[in-house]
Amino acid sequence: MNLIVEKTLLSPNVTRLVVEAPRLAQVRQPGQFVIVRLGPGSERIPLTIADADAERGTISLVIQAVGKSTMDLTELEVGGSIQDIAGPLGRPTELLESGHAVCVGGGVGTAVVYPIAQGLHAKGVRVTSVIGGRSREWVILEDELRAQGEVVTCTDDGSYGRPGFVTQALKDLLDAGGIDAVYAVGPVPMMRAVTELVRPYGVPITVSLNAIMVDGTGMCGGCRVSVGGETRYACVDGPEFDGYIVDYRQLADRLTTYRGFEQDALERRAAACRIPGLGTLAEAMSAGTTAAAATEAVR
Numbered sequence: 145m146n147l148i149v150e151k152t153l154l155s156p157n158v159t160r161l162v163v164e165a166p167r168l169a170q171v172r173q174p175g176q177f178v179i180v181r182l183g184p185g186s187e188r189i190p191l192t193i194a195d196a197d198a199e200r201g202t203i204s205l206v207i208q209a210v211g212k213s214t215m216d217l218t219e220l221e222v223g224g225s226i227q228d229i230a231g232p233l234g235r236p237t238e239l240l241e242s243g244h245a246v247c248v249g250g251g252v253g254t255a256v257v258y259p260i261a262q263g264l265h266a267k268g269v270r271v272t273s274v275i276g277g278r279s280r281e282w283v284i285l286e287d288e289l290r291a292q293g294e295v296v297t298c299t300d301d302g303s304y305g306r307p308g309f310v311t312q313a314l315k316d317l318l319d320a321g322g323i324d325a326v327y328a329v330g331p332v333p334m335m336r337a338v339t340e341l342v343r344p345y346g347v348p349i350t351v352s353l354n355a356i357m358v359d360g361t362g363m364c365g366g367c368r369v370s371v372g373g374e375t376r377y378a379c380v381d382g383p384e385f386d387g388y389i390v391d392y393r394q395l396a397d398r399l400t401t402y403r404g405f406e407q408d409a410l411e412r413r414a415a416a417c418r419i420p421g422l423g424t425l426a427e428a429m430s431a432g433t434t435a436a437a438a439t440e441a442v443r
């Protein structure tokens with residue numbers, strides 16, 4: 145059991161849980177992840193080790209609630225616990241030794257790029273982070289990244305930082321020259337767009353692939369991706385790869401494989417949260433049902 149000792153809402157659907165995991169906190173490296181199982185019968189899902197505190201014996205998980213398992217996890221409170229956290233898994237990031245690196249994060253990808261920025265900064269590499277969100281409230285980990293170097297924040301609606309997408313800000317940095325490496329993590333279309341932007345500049349680009357994973361140890365084949373025309377397993381050969389040779393189209397297709405099952409799981413979860421005869425708790429309360437009456441109805 146891994147006790148939750150801190151919980152912070154970072155954006156409307158992204159939550160940080162700080163969880164007791166002393167061994168992981170000591171040995172994890174940038175780029176590595178864990179496979180988490182909330183409780184008996186829960187599915188196993190991969191999450192990046194976004195941060196760690198070896199002295200306190202904790203790791204941070206930054207979770208975007210997109211479906212059943214991530215919603216269940218983000219509803220946990222301090223004092224609750226996660227049954228299994230397996231790891232560290234995956235190959236650590238190949239960090240640049242010196243020079244200037246740009247770390248590009250889109251959405252919850254910012255939490256995946258953050259430990260990479262930490263690792264680069266610790267080596268003395270100059271780090272510029274380019275992070276984005278649809279508006280100010282969706283931008284995460286800005287202060288944490290500022291502690292690693294410069295940060296360029298972009299919002300789609302221009303409500304904070306630079307208006308527009310991360311690609312526009314990255315292009316300005318590449319045009320200015322002197323960039324030795326780019327690390328990019330985000331939704332597949334974003335990583336593909338960043339790769340195509342960087343290609344003419346010839347700067348090495350590393351991306352982290354969010355393939356569907358089950359065991360995380362190279363046994364099930366669920367996470368297979370095509371890189372440089374060869375089949376690779378994102379859990380043991382990655383999750384980071386040379387962005388120039390990733391087959392993004394195949395990755396995007398494979399991510400949709402279980403959409404029907406995922407939708408069913410969400411609908412069953414919503415139905416389970418309904419109070420017999422009263423609908424959802426929110427519906428019951430807005431119709432004037434008191435919390436005591438709702439609790440009684442559930443019994």
Ligand code: FAD
Nearest residue numbers: 189190191192207208211212213214354355356357399406
């Ligand atoms: P579902 O409704 O089941 O699925 C929603 C979508 O998530 C699916 O369409 C599919 O594209 C993807 N997905 C579903 N199951 C899996 C699975 N077992 N493995 C991978 N993707 C899946 N998310 C975060 O919020 N924070 C992180 O730090 C983070 N790190 C990741 C690191 C790695 C190495 C990988 C591969 C993925 C990471 N993810 C992270 C993505 C996260 O695992 C999925 O969002 C999560 O599994 C969705 O589960 P769900 O049941 O809530 O949603």
Ligand code: FES
Nearest residue numbers: 360362364365379
């Ligand atoms: Fe099973 Fe990678 S998750 S082989």
Ligand code: MG
Nearest residue numbers: 187211212213
């Ligand atoms: Mg799921």
